[in-house]
Amino acid sequence: MSAPFRSGPVTAPIPDPGPAALAERAVRALAAADSRLYQLLADDLRAQAGTLSLVASAGAGPVSALAGAGALGTVAAHGYPGRRLRAGCAEADEVERLAVHRAMAAFSARHANVQPHSGTAARSSVCFGLLEPGDTILVPDPAGGGQHALGSPVSVSGRYFTAVSYGFDTVGRVDDDRLLRLARRFRPKIVVCAAGDHPRTPDFARFRAVADEVGAYLLADISEVAGLVAAGLHPNPVDDAHITTASTAQLGARGGVILLGKDADTPVPGAHHTLRRLVQRSVFPLTQGAADAAAVAAKARVFAHVTTEGFGRQARRAVAGARRMAAVLLDHGHDVLTYGTDNHLVVTNVMSRGTTGVVAEAALESCGLLTARARVPFDVKPPQVGSGLRVGSNVLAARGMSADDMAGCAELLDTVLGAVTPRSDTEYSLPDAVRLRVRDAVTRLCHRFPLPDYPVREDPSDGRAATAC
Template identity: 30%
Template sequence: MKTSELINQEEKRQLEEICLIASENHTSPGVRQALGSVLVNKYAEGYPGKRYYAGNKVVDLIEQRAIDLAKKIFGADHANVQPLSGAPANLAVYSAILEPGDTVLGMDLSHGGHLTHGHPVTLPAKLYKFIRYKTTSEGKIDYDQIATLAKKHKPKLILVGYSSYSRDIDYQRVQEIANQVGAITMADISHIAGLVAAKLLNNPVPLFDIITSTTHKTLRGPRGGIIMCKQKWAEQIDKAVFPGLQGGPHQNQIAALTVALEEAQSDNFKTYAEQILENSTALAIALEARDFKLAFNGTENHLMLIDLRNKNVGGLEVQLALEQAGIIANMNVIPDDPAKPTNPSGLRLGTPAITTRGMGEDEVRQIADWLEQIVSNINNVELIADVKKQTKDLALSFPPPLQ
């Protein structure tokens, strides 16, 4: 089978299935056109106006436009658009401002943090000493614990950001804590960059020293990374990205990001971002009405985390059953999860992809019905097959922007 045929199969899958993975989205044709353009041919080590190769007049203009747009949209002093994704962006920041053995205060993975924020299996955890804070029983970040740990451990860096935490962040409170101990502040807004760009969630850029993000997810760009920072950190950050960690940047990726940032300034993008939150709220309400327990007691952003323990099923079982029914979601650990990561107690859901397709609250409530049916009848093959027919019909009624 040819690769082109496999790509067509994937396009068909995306068309016919409903994606509730919080970190996935559907890019515009313009973003994909830039990603597949002749810019993929160009090598451009260095930065605009300071390249090691010739022939970069056009790519310099494109990359500088991406930088300028990022600075404008988020209110940043400086932006680096060359990181290949979120993990390299975070590693670049660590290498720019930390020495091996330095202490970092970050969010516990099971309480919503990310692998790159200090999980023991990662490279950063082998280089630096990570101390982890958690959430309260009410489902909010434990800012008092952050303050206590900061005073005790005197971290060089305090890091906020998440992959499954469903609330907004009080950046002002974190910055005040950091000021008391002389720590640098860093926010990873990978999941919420689009919502921050639309001014619907708190923006850490005016307060924090350094901000990292992926460029896909809610921002709806290509797979990639970005670092924004105060001017005082600009030179260190740029040197850490190139030549510190990377060689030639992917100029087709940067062009696609430029298109996405242009789109993020539009009224349509603001409407899309607002609908993400409306759909997320509606889904959370519908799930709670169907006796689903939500970790963190609800949602204030694009995602929610279901605690499945009262349903007596594991996250892996539900993920597999949902996929058979044409609904794509992912298993996820819950705070202090007693289960193994290979079959955790949670299921993470997000609304960006279905919102891009044009679905609203009515469709979200229908999806909640299907979730309840499947979780309550996890081994009912006939029911799952019937739901699959219905999800396919709904998906085809709201096609993603594939053409």
């Protein structure tokens, strides 16, 4: 039988009990009206409590953001603050203005649109606002690790626009010469620099020079490194790129954001408005309807959170820990792309050891270690299989792990990957003794490094309380 959860201590007074009372009433109503769904949510907390997430695109934001995500439930926020198409949006207007102000402060931007429902939605809005069907975009090669939502034939951008992919060299770095040759040959309308897809820092100024030479817009996407950018640990592209986009999910709030820097008030050729105005129109009404006011409230919270010293310390642990994990994997003979990392992400070519990405992911998950399959440069495996494995340090850092602790996690990865025997591209065997030993180590780490402020549950094995992860 699953161990019950109990509440942790309340550490701060609540100035207005309204939101807290509504949140408690909502949870109790769910338990009474839909026990199946309620139990699934409780099961998810237990699943988090027993696993270590090394998924590079995952993040663990402040639990306070969850309060925002449950607010403003009856608001129909079509349009922008002060110019809504429905009544009853006065408070939602103030929440959105707060989110915009905080986003601009966190990323040193001159304009922010906080309405996109995801990072993909943010990028799609930019593309549909700037391009006509069939226009050319220059994107990172999905076969080498680029995003499938950027120009891949399975994505809307790949179907409506002509995507040309620039590649990577044999160790996984951007092939600068090929980038320039393709830009000169195809004259794209947008050049995309996806900063968070790779373990090395891109040269934003060089990307801008390439875009300027061919008369293109530079779109920088910082979805996976937005927290590092806000913490000052990664170069900020806001003034190098014409437009910067990001997912906010890794920060702790589902959604996306579009940022503009020094080019915000640049006139758009062939139009009677600026880039700032184009971005606003590209989100609403071109590609989205009503804003998700609750998600905007959650974004307002996380944009403030990423400017705190506490988050800065967490981000520094993430970078230091990722470098240590890369070093440990290299020491054990793993084929680590670019031989290291500049951020939170480590990518390894597991096919060089005879294992596919999906097999490595499944074997590790069976031991309580969550990772993600990936494609690597010159990969011949399909996306569902992949030849690589992506691991990240964000959630480990949020738990409070040091670089030494994360090095221990890399040792666990090596133990599993060294013991797995592939039976096919998707099937494998793993000795039970290895699985049990690693699973036990993961459980002990989860108890030692819980995520802060999450509910706690009693550990039935020894009667002690363990915080849910």
